[in-house]
Amino acid sequence: MNFPQIVQYSLSGITVGSIYAITAIGFNIVYCTTGVINFAQGEFLVVGAMTAISLSRVVPLPVAIALAVLLTTALGGLIELVFIRRARDASVLRLIVITIGLSIVIREAMLHIWDETVRSLPYFTGTTVSTITILGAHISPQILWVLGVSAVIVTALTLFFRFTTVGRAMRACSDDRMAARLCGINDRWMVTLSFMLSAGIGALAGCVISPVTQTQYDMGAPLAIKGFTVAILGGLGNSMAAVVAGLFLGLLEAFTVSQFAAAYKEVVAIVVLLLILVFRPSGLFARRDVSALRTA
């Protein structure tokens, strides 16, 4: 493989990997505050993209995307208020099953609202054939948008969790919910906020990848599975690790295609997940003491 080809495969891998990473971060945010894996996470990406596509016919694109993100954030909050909060005393397993049911309901609702047609947002800059050259590799400018938006999301979240009061309150809830409550933090609103946040970043990610991957009502489930794999790979609850794990999986898939038959690309992710679950179930980057404490 010559250098431009390596760059080409790497860019392809990083693009896909950053989408996995964002989905995984969405999983992590909710898991941190509630211990629940929200399997409806994948649907948020699709809802956000579909809403933006419909809105972009009446308002300019940036406004459409902003509105779509807000609406999906509200949807995330609504889901938490109606379904998760009521089931307060339910076991984690029951809540997970509820989220699986929710993902199916959302998918069917999308089918009825938007039908089965494949749609996409227009490319943010350029057209379907624009291409720019980086280090000898050719990519669509939309790829840079994907990478840029992903980086912004990760950075913003890190700053949010580290430096804002609300962010630190959420981290307190995830460390020890009872202690946080004793400190006066309203843990129930933190849970709602975590759903809203993961829905919002999911919607933004869905909008930015829509020109690249095209959006169809049932795209959410395969994406959720990949995102979940990445979240486990990095260690549940660790968002920085999710980013690294996501990029790693994306690159692994891209270079698998370069060496082996492309038909085996999907096998890689599953094999990696199996290996992790067997040898290091707490994830590549989990600290052993943390995984011991987390018994829920």
Next chain:
Amino acid sequence: MGKRLAVVLSILIVGLVLGAPQSPKREKSPKQKAKQAAATPIKVGAIFAVTGGASNLGAPEQKTAMMFVEKLNSAGGINGQKITLIVKDSGSKPENAISLTKQLIDEEKVLAIIGPSTSGETMAIKNICQEGKTILLSCAAAEDIVNPIASWVLKTPQKDSDAVRRIYQTMKDMGITKIGVVTSNDGFGVAGGAQLAKLAGEHGITIAISEVYDKQATDLTDVLTKIKGQDVKAVVNWSIVPAQSLVAKNMKQIGLDVPLFQSHGFGNIKYVQAGGEAANGTIFPCGRLLVAESLPGSNPQKKVLMSYKQDYEKRYKEDASTFGGHAYDALLILTEAIKKAGSADPAKVRDAIENLKGVVGTGGIFSFSPQDHNGLNQDAFEMLTVKNGKFAIYEKKK
């Protein structure tokens, strides 16, 4: 109180689920008067991929079928008998097609089944229809559907082997010998890939690299980068899923600037729209429906094509596609055979189909025989291309 409420809710939900209609749209003929004893409606089933990856095929097929049956019934039906069309949505999944087929054959006892939309689904139900002695008029393309021949199974789309032959002939004219092939991992892609490999040698084409991608793939830049590395002079893509547009876009984006040939699965303007500028210049074999206006008046198919196109576009306010045309042809052939046989007896109708010659449909002019359950040859195809986002007849460059 809470427990009782839960019980009531559960009963309500179970009742709703059981009572909910099972098919998206159900055609029912108007109530028959008891006096017209001979006018019992003929039941025809249809399985289309209205949702799922093949929805660009199944949705127009469903709309066309409903339009055809309504028109036929309002004209009095066949010899006074109306058609009851029962449409089921398979969601593009072969497993669903199997259970729906069993429902149609065992419970509804249909005379014939139109569809399914895809080759994968058709191959899954081929034996069931053969054993159930129910006529199957598939709207899918793979040659395997009629080769080996099953006496009850027929298809209306042109053969994928003929599509491959037309593509290779065009390549020869263009002086292309080294190509790359990408196919999807569903029945249509696999069958097409096999035909491409089989017929390459006799046309002087070398397939330098052949890759399979997942039908739900959302990004094909890595597969196409691998193809680019082999320095091919053209790329052939064989799939029916939205990934067809992805191939076109990704090729231009990574700088793979060689001609792109698509299969006859490209015949819906939505794939062109999804591909935007990247779709311009695509070359593919297709039925003549898409360029009906540009055909000379002497073309035997022009009248049927224009009438179908205008009816469909007026009623549904969207462009007609060749896929809807396959459903039209299937119903046309079935109803012509019922007229010819003078009865709705399955075996008589099937024999009548096998004796149909020169039936002008949208996909071509059909002539069946006991050995030929497709009725079309290479001439059913026209080589088309995309110019400025619209379909046009492909002109050979001198």
